[in-house]
Amino acid sequence: MDRLTADMNMGSNLRLLRKKHKYTQDRLVARLGIFGVSTTRSLYSRYETGELNIPVRLLVALHMIYGCSYDAFFEGLELENTDTL
Template sequence: MQKLRNTTTLGNNLRTIRKKCRLTQEQVVARLNLLNIEITRSYYSRYETGELNIPVETIVALRYVFQCSYDELFQNIRPDIQ
């Protein structure tokens, strides 16, 4: 299973988009479960805080739930070039 490295920015983007959609974490989780993404609210909250990596299929499902673009999901995320 591929995963994207989670950052606080991605978590912040998820929280911002969720609130813009006027959804609670519980509602997001319920919609993800309907899309066969088995997740709990406490687990999802750890995505928003940047504690957990997000599987690619979950990113795709979140885009569908939020009806947003990938650009919006990944807004302000820049490569860490040293």
């Protein structure tokens, strides 16, 4: 079975994309509200640090805000094989 390596998370990609597009967390959270995603700066911060799993509706809204491919959120994530033969 494959699983994501523990040291990689989407949160760092969220942070990189936010900074690339020159958003503060507060400004981004306000913009997410326009797309119907209700969150707080504190909660969004926990997505970026990897403390919380990222809801799909958040990824869809960020995809529309940034105009990026969904691949950008998963960049650098690798699967490791956990099968034992």
